[in-house]
Amino acid sequence: KRIGPLALDDVRKTVEVRGRPVELSPKEFDLLTLLCREPGKVYSNDEILKGIWAEHSFASAQDVKQYVYFLRKKLEENPKQPTLIVTVRGFGYKIAV
Numbered sequence: 329k330r331i332g333p334l335a336l337d338d339v340r341k342t343v344e345v346r347g348r349p350v351e352l353s354p355k356e357f358d359l360l361t362l363l364c365r366e367p368g369k370v371y372s373n374d375e376i377l378k379g380i381w382a383e384h385s386f387a388s389a390q391d392v393k394q395y396v397y398f399l400r401k402k403l404e405e406n407p408k409q410p411t412l413i414v415t416v417r418g419f420g421y422k423i424a425v
Contacts, residue, residue: 331367331423334412336360345403359395363423372420396421
């Protein structure tokens with residue numbers, strides 16, 4: 329699946345940004361896959377927690393924030409001014425299209 333500079337291969341579990349491969353942890357990959365499912369859709373912390381953490385895990389909104397931070401460090405040209413994984417204040421996160 330291609331979204332802007334991002335290429336995600338769910339079968340091979342690979343990610344490329346601007347043509348260069350990026351190593352992601354399984355949880356980072358799961359988060360990116362979830363966000364890419366519907367580009368432009370805003371996912372709340374609850375939706376993300378339900379989507380990628382086990383039902384009985386003790387993950388919280390802080391864990392979501394941490395993994396978004398990890399992804400931005402690996403995928404964004406400038407992680408402090410993200411253009412790919414965008415925060416929608418008060419609502420959650422989305423992949424910008």
